[in-house]
Amino acid sequence: MQNWHYILLIVLLAYILISVSLYFLQDYFLFKPEKLSKDFQFFYDNQEIEEYNVETRDGAIINGLRFKAQNPKGVVFYLKGNSKSIKGWGKFAVDFTRHGYDVIMVDYRGFGKSTGRRTQKAVKRDMQVIYNKIKEKVTEKYIILYGRSMGSGFAAKLASMNNPRMLILDAPYYSLSKVAKKYIPFMPLSLLIKFPMPTYKWLKYVNCPIHIIHGTDDRLIPYKTSVKLSKIKPELTKLYTVIGGGHKNLNTFESYHKMLTEIITTKPRKVNLEGSSINVRHSSKRANAKA
Structure with a gap:
């Protein structure tokens, strides 16, 4: 029995050590930031840009770029x-400027030239500050929110608190806690994870059109994740499927660009269902036999 006590103690200590390590090292696993010097000069072929810095109330600096379109129809907050x-990431702005939309991109705390301690609450607050800055220049009916992968959670949160023209989610996750659970199912992630990012909860409060784009071969965030998300607000949501698309290569598919063009250039219109088969139900064989 004494040996069992030692084994149990060792297992318990190992579990605690892994939990503590996970708590303090999760930033390393979740984020892969690239640091840029303050004097770094951004440049993109055939793109006109404007760099800016926004200071937050806790003294952090959020660095960002505005990609300018000719006679802009609106703004995409990417x-x-x-x-x-x-x-x-700036190279993807052309997918929107070519359609006549300015694009705003920012680096989260600790990325690029942005500074400050990174927490979920702080980043959410930072994104709202940037959104408010955009609203000073553009009314909300001309603002499109585009969230890519991790950014999809922050975009969903912004859309739930504001009234943009639409929300576009590219390879979104249900929640980061769910993603992590897939790899470490035995850990108490609800207690340990600092960035739970519950996209599914925030989508419940979104009242603008929601467009979700996902590849069928995404091995990091499975396609079925977007299927689940699309059922949260089905009356507002449209799911776009990129056949064969992975997590990082959707932009290499012609179908992705056709979908994106349709989303941002087509005006929504109400479908007249009068005279359609929407209320027609197939009868059972038994019912047909009686008839």
Whole structure:
């Protein structure tokens, strides 16, 4: 029995050690930031840009770029994924400027030139500050929120608290807690994870059109995740499927660009269901036999 006590003690200590390590090292696993020097100069071929810095109430600096379109129809606030900096993500702005939309991209705390201690609450607050800055120049009916991967959670949160023209989610997750649970199912993640990012909860309070784009071969965030998310507000949501698309390569598919063009250039219209088969139900064989 004494040996069992030792084994139990060792297992318990190992579990505690893993839990403590997970709590303090999760930033390393969740975020892959690229740091940029203060004097770094952004440049993109055939793109006109304007760099800006916004100071938050706790003294952090949020660095961002505005990609300018000719005679803009509106603004796309693009919330990027968990890696690199806007130095690399900026190349995707052309997918919106070519359709006549300005694009705002920012680096989260600790990414690029942005500073400050990174917490879920702080980043949510930062994104609202940037959104408010955009609203000073553009009315909300001309603002599109685009969230890519990790940014999809922050975009959903913003949409739940504001009234943008639409919300576009690119390879979104149900919640980061759910993603982590897939890899470490034996850990008490509800207590340990600092960035639970419950996208599914925030979507419940979104009142604008929701467009979800996901690849069928996404191995990081499975396609079925978007199917589940699309059922939260089905009356407002449309799911777009990129056949064969992975997590990082949707932009290499022609179908993705066709979908994006349709989303941001087509005006929504109400479908007249009068005279359609919407209320027609198939009869059972037994009922047909009686008839």
